Amino acid sequence: AQSVTQLDSHVSVSEGTPVLLRCNYSSSYSPSLFWYVQHPNKGLQLLLKYTSAATLVKGINGFEAEFKKSETSFHLTKPSAHMSDAAEYFCVVTSPRGYGGSQGNLIFGKGTKLSVKP
Amino acid sequence: GAGVSQSPSNKVTEKGKDVELRCDPISGHTALYWYRQSLGQGLEFLIYFQGNSAPDKSGLPSDRFSAERTGGSVSTLTIQRTQQEDSAVYLCASSLRGWGANNEQFFGPGTRLTVL
Numbered sequence: 001a002q003s004v005t006q007l008d009s010h011v012s013v014s015e016g017t018p019v020l021l022r023c024n025y026s027s028s029y030s031p032s033l034f035w036y037v038q039h040p041n042k043g044l045q046l047l048l049k050y051t052s053a054a055t056l057v058k059g060i061n062g063f064e065a066e067f068k069k070s071e072t073s074f075h076l077t078k079p080s081a082h083m084s085d086a087a088e089y090f091c092v093v094t095s096p097r098g099y100g101g102s103q104g105n106l107i108f109g110k111g112t113k114l115s116v117k118p
Numbered sequence: 119g120a121g122v123s124q125s126p127s128n129k130v131t132e133k134g135k136d137v138e139l140r141c142d143p144i145s146g147h148t149a150l151y152w153y154r155q156s157l158g159q160g161l162e163f164l165i166y167f168q169g170n171s172a173p174d175k176s177g178l179p180s181d182r183f184s185a186e187r188t189g190g191s192v193s194t195l196t197i198q199r200t201q202q203e204d205s206a207v208y209l210c211a212s213s214l215r216g217w218g219a220n221n222e223q224f225f226g227p228g229t230r231l232t233v234l
Contacts, residue, residue, distance in 0.1 A: 036225075043122065044209065044225035090161065106223065108153075108161035 002027045004093045006109035014117045019063075019078040021112045023091030026072065033074045034092040034106070035065055044090070050074065061085070086116045120144070122226035124210050130232045131200055139195045139229045143212030150193050151213075151223060152185060156206040164208075167193065168216040200233045207231070 007022040025031055035047040048059025055067040061084075065076045074091060091109040123142045131137050143150050152164040163177040167187040178184070182200075187193040197204055207230050211223040 041227065043227045044211075046222050049222075106161075106163065110160040 002031060002093045002107050004091050004107055004109040006089075006091050006112050008112050009110065010113045010115070012115040012117065013081045015083055016080050019076070019081045019085065019114065021076040021089050021091075021114065023074045023076065023109060024072050025074060025091070025093045027093060031093050033065075033067060034094075035059065035063070035074075035076050036090045036092060036108075037087050038090065038111075039087045047076070047089070081114075081116045083116050083118065086114055088113050122210055122212055122224050124208075124226040124229050126229060127227065128230045128232075130234065132234050133202060134199055136196065136198045137200055137231065139197075139208050139231070141193045141195070141210030141212075141226060143191065143193070143210070144224055145191075147212035147214050147224075148190070149213045149216045149221065149223075150187055151211045152193070152195050153209040153211065154179075154206045155209055155228065159206075161209065164195070166216075197231075200231075202233050205231055205233045 003026045005024045011021060013019055025033060030052055033050040036044045037047050038044045047063050048057045048065055050057045050067045058064045063076055063078045065074050067074050076089060088111045090111050092106050094106050122144055125140045129137055148169045150167045153161045154164055155161045165178055165185045166174040182198045185193060185195045195208060207228040209225055209228045211225045213221040213223045215221045
């Protein structure tokens with residue numbers, strides 16, 4: 001079975017400082033991992049995805065994430081926070097449809113709210 | 119082009135009433151998904167439509183929940199005899215093809231359902 005744990009429900013940073021949003025996953029098979037962002041009153045938007053290619057994945061808006069199999073982690077980082085980054089971020093895991101009975105559906109973490117202070 | 123749209127954006131109903139939530143996917147997308155986002159619960163998968171195949175209903179929480187997709191496009195999620203625990207944001211997504219890591223799901227803005 002697949003699961004994902006976002007270690008912080010809320011992270012607060014100052015504008016211009018680094019962002020770290022932590023995510024650990026559990027998967028019986030080679031997972032695919034995603035980060036989605038949800039701005040207030042807007043739909044979920046894909047930030048980046050890992051699908052067994054390069055372990056360091058670059059996404060939109062300067063975000064990146066590194067897949068570390070030994071640590072079962074997929075933390076999201078950004079070198080310098082911007083006010084517009086304030087949103088809720090979701091770490092998502094899936095596995096190929098049909099593997100071990102998986103439906104191949106997206107399994108979402110509970111989200112991390114990022115606040116950016118001026 | 120237009121993204122995924124959902125209507126209504128907000129719905130307030132009384133316990134016991136039926137509600138219908140609508141989703142218009144991106145034109146040409148063959149796959150459509152419904153999720154529920156409850157406070158403190160994250161997102162949970164409800165149902166998945168792919169082309170003309172039988173839908174994957176494995177995420178529906180009870181038989182009060184049902185969904186249709188007419189003509190391979192618009193979908194309606196129906197909740198019968200609503201309960202207060204049904205209060206949540208219902209999200210719809212579509213993708214060009216079906217399940218798979220390379221088929222990005224595009225999400226609508228959601229319908230916020232409040233059951234009094």
